[in-house]
Amino acid sequence: MMNILKSKFLLLARQPASFIIITIVICVFAFVLGLGQQAKVPIAVYSDLKEDLTNDIVEKLNEFPLSKFTIYEEEEALRKVEDGEVDVTIHLQNEGFDLIIAPDYMEAPVLQNQLTTLYGEIMQKDAILNSFPLGMQSQVETVLNEAEQHPSFQVHYSNFSNDEGFIWDAKLQSLFGFTLYMVIYTVANGVFHIVIERRNNIWDRLTISSMSKTKIYLANLTYSFLLGYIQVALVLSIFNFGVGVNFYGGYINALIAVIPYLLCIVALSIFIASISNTPGKFNAYISVVAVPIAMIGGGFWPLEIVTSEIMQAISYISPIKYGMDLLYGVTLFGEPLTAMIEPISVLLFMTVLLMGLGINFLEKKEQR
Structure with a gap:
């Protein structure tokens, strides 16, 4: 298994163009959409x-x-x-x-x-001021201003989605949304090797040796996940340390919160690979799927501004919706990871379902 992983990363080191280009595209578009418009x-x-x-x-x-x-x-x-x-x-x-x-x-x-x-x-x-006589209004105003500066109670929203009010950060929206969208192509590029290797009967040679099919799957899936995670961590680090985007103290939690999303995207890519007969169809299906789930999942704009109840309902099938919920929850809303049980559970359920279907379909194809 480790030898397969090592060979995958050696291949990436020799041909890093796709990884580098997608990383640059994420940074450029996130900067232009969220940070480039500094004029009020x-x-x-x-x-x-x-x-x-x-x-x-x-x-x-x-x-x-x-x-x-x-x-x-x-x-x-x-x-x-x-x-x-x-x-x-x-x-x-x-x-x-x-x-x-x-x-x-x-x-x-x-x-x-x-x-x-x-x-x-x-x-x-x-x-409140108008309810008092004119002579007392200045004193009342002083008291009110003092109360604003030093409130008696600190209000904290326990709901990570903050349904009581729409809080939005344009910089984080463009950064998170475009990162979650583009990393789909990076992960799919890792899974693409499975399609090529199975088509060229490389897996048959590996299974003839002492390598079990479980280890082959695990190595390829781990590589695809690590490829996406390295890219996301790199982009978030650039914007946190280099550009100075405010993560509201949730930078480390954001690096952890993105893990369930990436696992789901790996599973989605495996499922798409299982229904694709050729590499060309795999690339086409990825493109057809990635754009709609980003649009309906809030990757390109906040879901709160979508007025259609039908579109709001459809958004619940998009992994990007839950990825955005996780990242917004641990950054903008300041929630701990323990409060993110709902989106994490949904993403893990999608992961198990899609991974199970994908591997099952791949194995049935091989038996035909």
């Missing part, structure tokens, strides 16, 4: 509220790292979104707010969620 998105604001309350809301809004909110008169704010100078105009009102958005603006659900949370907090504070 301009957003226009006009308001029916009092000037001081409007300024308070806009000041809080400008704490968002990816947007720049500017107050305009109503006509100018509407003109800017009509002329395409801004993608969004926000109309602040006493009873809520309206979003006037450009047709191609895709971040409206994210912005609406952020605004709803912030708007509720500020309006609640304003209502």
Whole structure:
């Protein structure tokens, strides 16, 4: 078994082009999609509220790292979104707010969620102040500000998916999503050797020797897993130590959390290999499968912005959904690995099911 593994890695060292190219592609696309757009998105604001309350809301809004909110008169704010100078105009009102958005603006659900949370907090504070006489409002405001700085309770979400509110990090979304998507091709490239070797009857020569078929399978599957894991660890390390992406203290846990996902992708690749008669069909099937599971699994965009209930339901069959849940859970949501039982269990179930079917089909093919 160790000799097979050694030969696989020697072959990789002699022909590393595919591994290096995919790694570079992951880094470039993750950087461009998540980190390359450092300029803040301009957003226009006009308001029916009092000037001081409007300024308070806009000041809080400008704490968002990816947007720049500017107050305009109503006509100018509407003109800017009509002329395409801004993608969004926000109309602040006493009873809520309206979003006037450009047709191609895709971040409206994210912005609406952020605004709803912030708007509720500020309006609640304003209502509390207005309930006191003018002479006491400054003192009450001081007390409220002190309470914000030093809250009596620390709230912690125990649900890793944080269903109470949509929290999103564009940098982690592009990094995790594109990494989980592209590593499918790396793992499949490792499994591809099984297809070639079986087609060229190399396995027949190995089984004639003292090497058992179990060891041959184990060596090839271990190589495919390690190939994918090395690539994921390399990419995450580059962005953690080199680019400075904030992993929210979950970098080490992220390296562990990705293991069940990679095991599932190895099993998926084995299953696809079992139904592919030729190397060409194997490559075609991998491409046909990889893109849809990335799209429906939240690899290219957050699932929270998908409004179709059908698409939300279909996402549960995608390994990438559970991979994203794991990585987001241990980083952005700060959950321990012990809280990730659900996605880990689903990925391991998929692994056992697909691996069992794949190896069974491969063995039946050999017996024909």
